[in-house]
Structures are given as structure tokens and as C-alpha cells.
Amino acid sequence: MLELRNIHTYYGSIRAVRGISIIVNNGEMVCLIGANGAGKSTTLMTTSGIYTPVEGSIYFEDRDITQTSAEDRVALGISQVPEGRLIFADMTVLENLELGAYTRKDKQGIREDIDKMFQFFPVLRERQKQRGGSLSGGEQQMLAIGRALMCRPRLLLLDEPSLGLAPLIVKQIFEIIQQINADGTTILLVEQNAQIALQVTNRGYVMETGEITIEGASADLLADESVRQAYLGE
Structure with a gap:
């Protein structure tokens, strides 16, 4: 579904991503793990079109989208849940969800999907008239995921969904x-909690200083001594 080929991306004057190649197959959940500053979030933002690589190509469903705008990538079926959630704090829960469907015109389908989000996240139904900024951190993360799903993506990019949340949440x-x-949505997950990321995904990539250093089945990475020492605190 997604292929990044030899991607180089700068963050300001810093070369944050250095020639990485990643493949995400249809239906998979793939994780990208690594320390702070490794280039994980830059990789997701390059995939979603926030940043344009200075070298390399991005293919989505065999289509070259390297120069495709971020909004057009949403229309193609790519949606991102950003690090830190970044919900619209002054808008209600319902308005946030409606904005997630901004590119859609099917009003009946949008209403059905809002109801589906409320089924996924029952607390959002209870809070639908509240301002997004009044929600707890966990509720805001649920809202950010729900908002991203409202455009019916085929590929969901998740950036640090566990950040700042209690273990139970x-x-x-x-x-x-x-x-x-x-349910059928392909996922590329960036997550600092390597333990849980590798437990729930099919495959994983380890990123260090802008480069992919290890890749493989998540179960194999969980058993890899170097990964356990560097990212699992062992």
C-alpha cells in the first residue's frame, strides 16, 4: 500500500531523515520505533505531505505521491493523528469530528460515521457538546483518532498515541x-513505547539519527538483544 524509497527530508537546516526505505502492505500494522529526535515524526509528516523530501519517492497504492499536496493525500485515503493530538480546543467534540470529514460531501455517510465514532468511543458521545480542550488527555487522544477516521482513510498514520497517558488509558x-x-484500516505507527508497539504490530523498523538500522517481524525485534537493551530497558 505504501512505499517510501530512499527518502531524505530536512527539518529546517537539519537533515532529519537520511535515505530511508519503508514498506507497509495492505492490512498490516507496522511500527517505527526509536529515541527522541530519531526522525520518526518527520517520516510520518513526509508521508502525509506536511514535508516534501529533497530526495526519494513516496508511492501509495502504486501511485507516485511525492509531490502531491497534504490535502490531496487525505482525499486519496491517507490520514494522520499527529503527536500531541492537536485537536481544535475551542470547538466541540462534534465539531472536531465534522471537520475530520471536511473533504466529504455525503451527509448521510458522515452522520453514520459520527455515530460509528461514538460507538468506538462512547465517552465522546457523552462529551459531544463539550469543548475539545476540556477533555482529559485520553479523551483528546480518542477524539484525535476519531477525527482522523472521519475521512475514511485506507492508511492511518499514528504519531505517539500513548504520549502522556496513564497505563490503563x-x-x-x-x-x-x-x-x-x-476492521480493515492499514496502520503505520510511531511509538516510543517499544514494548507495546512491537506487541501489537506485524512488522517494525528501528530508526536511529534519521536512518533505519534494523527491520523485521515485530516478534523477532522483541526478541532481539540489541533492541531489548536499547528500547525495552533491559
Whole structure:
């Protein structure tokens, strides 16, 4: 579904991504793990069109989208949940979800999908008239995921969904992420909690200083001594 070929991306004057290649197959959940500053978020933002690589190509469903705008990538079926959630704090929960469907014209389908998000996240139904900024961190993360799903993406990019959340909420969020994947949405996940990321994904890539250093089946990475020492605290 997604292929990044020899991607080089600058963040300001810093070369944050240095010639990486990543493949995500249809239906998979793939993780990208690594320390802070490794270039993981830059990779996602390059994939979603926020940044344009200075070298390399991005293919989505065999189509070259390297120069395609971020908004057009949403229309093609790519949606991102950004690090830090970045919901619209002054808008209500319902308005945030409606904005997630901004590119769509099917009003009946949008209403049905809002109801589906409320089924996924029952707390959002209870809070639908509240300002997004008044929600707890976990509720805001649920809203950010729900908003991203409102455009009916085929590929969902998740950037640090566990960031700043209590362990019980993290468990709940990842159960929902697994359900989203089981329902047919392909997922590329960036996550600092390497343990949980490798437990729920099919394959993984380890990123260090802008480069992919290890890749393989998530179960194999979980058993890899160097990965366990560097990212699992062992």
C-alpha cells in the first residue's frame, strides 16, 4: 500500500531523515520505533505531505505521491493523528469530528460515521457538546483518532498515541487501534513505547539519527538483544 524509497527530508537546516526505505502492505500494522529526535515524526509528516523530501519517492497504492499536496493525500485515503493530538480546543467534540470529514460531501455517510465514532468511543458521545480542550488527555487522544477516521482513510498514520497517558488509558487506546486495524484500516505507527508497539504490530523498523538500522517481524525485534537493551530497558 505504501512505499517510501530512499527518502531524505530536512527539518529546517537539519537533515532529519537520511535515505530511508519503508514498506507497509495492505492490512498490516507496522511500527517505527526509536529515541527522541530519531526522525520518526518527520517520516510520518513526509508521508502525509506536511514535508516534501529533497530526495526519494513516496508511492501509495502504486501511485507516485511525492509531490502531491497534504490535502490531496487525505482525499486519496491517507490520514494522520499527529503527536500531541492537536485537536481544535475551542470547538466541540462534534465539531472536531465534522471537520475530520471536511473533504466529504455525503451527509448521510458522515452522520453514520459520527455515530460509528461514538460507538468506538462512547465517552465522546457523552462529551459531544463539550469543548475539545476540556477533555482529559485520553479523551483528546480518542477524539484525535476519531477525527482522523472521519475521512475514511485506507492508511492511518499514528504519531505517539500513548504520549502522556496513564497505563490503563494506553491499554484502552491500543485495544481500539487493534480493532481499527482488524476492521480493515492499514496502520503505520510511531511509538516510543517499544514494548507495546512491537506487541501489537506485524512488522517494525528501528530508526536511529534519521536512518533505519534494523527491520523485521515485530516478534523477532522483541526478541532481539540489541533492541531489548536499547528500547525495552533491559
